[in-house]
Amino acid sequence: MVTGLSYLCIGIGVVFWLWGTLPLLGDRSVLFKLHPLSVSDTLGSMSIVFGLLLKIPREWPLLILALLSLALWNTMLSYVMAYCVSREDSDDH
Template identity: 70%
Template structure:
């Protein structure tokens, strides 16, 4: 059973790193800066959350702290996305 948990944890770590790399690939494209920031923030959030789940499987005694980190990642990265979108709008005087 312990080997299965270790393997699943490693899989979540690998998926997290893949999300991080996947999000940096659009940075070299010709798309708008907002598209680049959006793809980077989404993939960074998903990658970080996947790594946190891997940590949760590996050290379950720390579940309150890791669940708090997961919730914080989801909330703060979503709010940051809304702030970036709001600040990028052209305001008329």
């Protein structure tokens, strides 16, 4: 039961990854690609880590740390990236 749930979480995470990464291939602006990448990549990664947490609850401090650093860093990263890009070509979009 728990094993199935953890595989389900990891599978959902992989689908989120695919969904967030596929827009990278298009010929759109950086900000357009940044949005799906930051949102669904972070959600997918968190879902994968949650699945791993269900699989081996013994390693919880490590995986909780991974979840926290994912949530904090990736959000901050997307803001920094958007700031850097928008300062460069503010007349482009």
